[in-house]
Amino acid sequence: MYLKKNHLISAALLLALLASLAACNNYYIPPPPVQSAITKAPTNGELVITSTNTSNQTIPATFQFQASVQNTSDTTVQWAIQDPVTFKNIIGGNSTLGTITSTGLYTAPTLLPDPNQITIVDIPQADPTQFSTFVLTLQNPLAQVTSVSPDFVTTGDQTSLTLQGANFYPTTTLQLNGGELGPVTPVNPSQTYPFGEFTATAQFNHPGLAQIRAQNPNSSGNSNSIYLISQPDTPAASSSIAVEMEPVSYVQNSSGTLTPVYANVAFVPQTRQNQIAVVNVDSAQVLTTGGGLPLAISLPTGFAPTAAAANPKNNTVAVISAQTSKLVIINAVNDTVTAVYPIPASGSAKFSDGVSCTVCGVTVDSQNNLAILDTASGFLTMNLGTGQTGVPIAAQAAENFSYDPLTQTAYAPYTDASGTGLQVISFANKTVSSFALPQGTAFSLGSALNSAAFDINTNTLLADDSAASNYTEINWNSPTQSGTQITAPAAQFTPTAGCSGAWNQVNLEPGSHLGLLGNAGSCLAVAVLPGSPPFGAPGVPDTATPSTDTLRWTSLGASPDGAAWLNSPAPQGLTTFSSLDGNVYGLALRADQKMLLRVNLRNFLQQGQIVPSAADNNQIAPTNPTNVDIFDYISLP
Numbered sequence: 001m002y003l004k005k006n007h008l009i010s011a012a013l014l015l016a017l018l019a020s021l022a023a024c025n026n027y028y029i030p031p032p033p034v035q036s037a038i039t040k041a042p043t044n045g046e047l048v049i050t051s052t053n054t055s056n057q058t059i060p061a062t063f064q065f066q067a068s069v070q071n072t073s074d075t076t077v078q079w080a081i082q083d084p085v086t087f088k089n090i091i092g093g094n095s096t097l098g099t100i101t102s103t104g105l106y107t108a109p110t111l112l113p114d115p116n117q118i119t120i121v122d123i124p125q126a127d128p129t130q131f132s133t134f135v136l137t138l139q140n141p142l143a144q145v146t147s148v149s150p151d152f153v154t155t156g157d158q159t160s161l162t163l164q165g166a167n168f169y170p171t172t173t174l175q176l177n178g179g180e181l182g183p184v185t186p187v188n189p190s191q192t193y194p195f196g197e198f199t200a201t202a203q204f205n206h207p208g209l210a211q212i213r214a215q216n217p218n219s220s221g222n223s224n225s226i227y228l229i230s231q232p233d234t235p236a237a238s239s240s241i242a243v244e245m246e247p248v249s250y251v252q253n254s255s256g257t258l259t260p261v262y263a264n265v266a267f268v269p270q271t272r273q274n275q276i277a278v279v280n281v282d283s284a285q286v287l288t289t290g291g292g293l294p295l296a297i298s299l300p301t302g303f304a305p306t307a308a309a310a311n312p313k314n315n316t317v318a319v320i321s322a323q324t325s326k327l328v329i330i331n332a333v334n335d336t337v338t339a340v341y342p343i344p345a346s347g348s349a350k351f352s353d354g355v356s357c358t359v360c361g362v363t364v365d366s367q368n369n370l371a372i373l374d375t376a377s378g379f380l381t382m383n384l385g386t387g388q389t390g391v392p393i394a395a396q397a398a399e400n401f402s403y404d405p406l407t408q409t410a411y412a413p414y415t416d417a418s419g420t421g422l423q424v425i426s427f428a429n430k431t432v433s434s435f436a437l438p439q440g441t442a443f444s445l446g447s448a449l450n451s452a453a454f455d456i457n458t459n460t461l462l463a464d465d466s467a468a469s470n471y472t473e474i475n476w477n478s479p480t481q482s483g484t485q486i487t488a489p490a491a492q493f494t495p496t497a498g499c500s501g502a503w504n505q506v507n508l509e510p511g512s513h514l515g516l517l518g519n520a521g522s523c524l525a526v527a528v529l530p531g532s533p534p535f536g537a538p539g540v541p542d543t544a545t546p547s548t549d550t551l552r553w554t555s556l557g558a559s560p561d562g563a564a565w566l567n568s569p570a571p572q573g574l575t576t577f578s579s580l581d582g583n584v585y586g587l588a589l590r591a592d593q594k595m596l597l598r599v600n601l602r603n604f605l606q607q608g609q610i611v612p613s614a615a616d617n618n619q620i621a622p623t624n625p626t627n628v629d630i631f632d633y634i635s636l637p
Contacts, residue, residue, distance in 0.1 A: 208511015
């Protein structure tokens with residue numbers, strides 16, 4: 001009994017001890033805290049602020065956010081957007097940052113906020129301190145330009161452009177190669193953003209094909225580009241052919257409005273017929289009258305036109321006659337003579353090739369609405385609106401000359417009984433200087449200078465010497481003047497020795513820097529000239545390495561009418577222009593003025609078929625054996 005009793009007591013004590021120990025470990029464990037997380041959000045954290053519905057209308061973009069709340073039976077949340085300045089949560093958002101509904105549907109703002117990152121906040125109702133956030137980057141849509149008006153402009157003009165498209169904002173900027181652009185202005189300012197039409201002021205500095213791109217800040221991808229033509233305000237050199245952009249037909253749209261169709265139009269003097277032939281040189285076709293006859297503009301009796309120059313700013317063409325001291329003005333839109341002005345010139349200038357003239361050449365300074373006239377009595381200007389002339393500047397008459405409208409300077413080579421030289425005539429200062437090569441130059445200008453063309457984009461002049469059949473490139477960016485003499489670095493090249501007849505013609509297209517060269521026979525050449533203002537002596541075409549494609553030439557055979565090709569006898573039978581299709585063309589006039597040749601200058605250089613066993617490695621065939629569009633012959637009326 002004793003032993004058993006003690007055993008019972010010990011068991012009771014053990015139970016009490018265990019109970020005591022258990023009581024010491026009985027502490028409070030709180031429930032887990034409320035947790036929230038945004039479970040549905042853009043995977044890359046980006047959202048374009050607008051989208052386009054099936055009606056092609058731009059609408060604000062939306063996104064449905066979702067959140068999960070854990071450790072509570074109350075799973076409702078409030079949705080807010082954090083103010084980026086105060087960091088306070090704005091329930092439901094606002095018009096600047098975007099709005100978000102009580103169910104988490106986010107709608108982007110009309111305009112992109114600055115900064116363009118916003119913070120979405122879900123706030124659990126069970127415990128507002130346990131909110132979660134998601135940083136969303138808003139992006140602008142790509143700006144899209146679908147049309148621009150006008151689609152051609154004049155170099156040097158300040159032009160108001162109207163652009164149509166989609167996704168334009170006040171922050172949209174325009175990028176323009178070849179010019180400068182001002183800010184964009186919505187056509188309808190009260191329209192909700194984004195808008196689809198705006199205007200911008202543009203200044204076009206360079207002729208040629210201009211590219212415009214609209215760009216929105218904070219947008220991804222590349223916007224599209226749209227093109228327009230900037231036509232030169234002054235020809236590169238005086239020529240017998242005038243070219244400018246004009247309406248050639250009209251198209252009626254759905255509202256009944258007539259929209260003009262534009263093209264480059266050439267006005268070609270035909271001396272013996274005493275008329276101007278009118279040619280659509282974009283399509284290589286003579287324009288026709290309403291009765292289907294070739295379009296030609298009749299001139300005053302006995303005028304006998306020899307050269308023309310275009311004034312694209314007021315849609316006129318100025319025409320001269322070598323033996324008649326008058327200037328005829330043609331309205332280039334309706335193809336009629338609108339004025340005949342007397343030119344105060346007399347006497348006769350005679351050149352080395354036997355050509356004589358009283359009025360020898362013409363070009364136009366469209367910025368000042370002036371004709372620049374080269375006469376036997378000197379160089380002078382004429383106001384194209386009034387016919388008023390300036391005082392003649394005494395200088396040797398030139399068969400062909402070039403003009404820089406920015407400095408109002410003419411570059412006039414001459415060869416006559418008195419000798420040869422290159423004159424620099426300043427109309428601003430009423431002075432005449434002579435050009436000389438720098439001391440130590442290993443070559444000379446030559447003994448028979450006939451023609452010159454000036455690249456207004458690079459300030460380089462190309463002048464020929466018909467005695468040696470070579471061309472001198474002169475860098476006019478840093479001339480040195482001492483008294484009446486000017487010097488500047490120069491370089492020289494010869495197109496080829498494989499042509500009979502002296503090289504004595506030049507014109508160039510300053511947007512592409514391609515030169516069209518001609519000789520006194522049947523040869524034409526295309527040369528690549530410096531593409532940027534040179535330092536020192538300019539680079540010349542590489543005539544020794546045919547793979548460089550910097551110079552090609554051809555000897556033209558018989559024309560489609562069977563007549564042998566002979567270049568216009570005077571150095572004024574070439575001109576160049578940029579087409580609306582992006583091509584760069586040259587025009588050459590046959591000596592009898594019955595055939596006009598259009599030459600695709602880039603194709604001439606790059607795709608002409610080299611003639612095997614030719615005079616040199618740069619001669620191409622005068623036909624299209626590989627169906628490459630290089631030559632188009634246009635029969636004149």
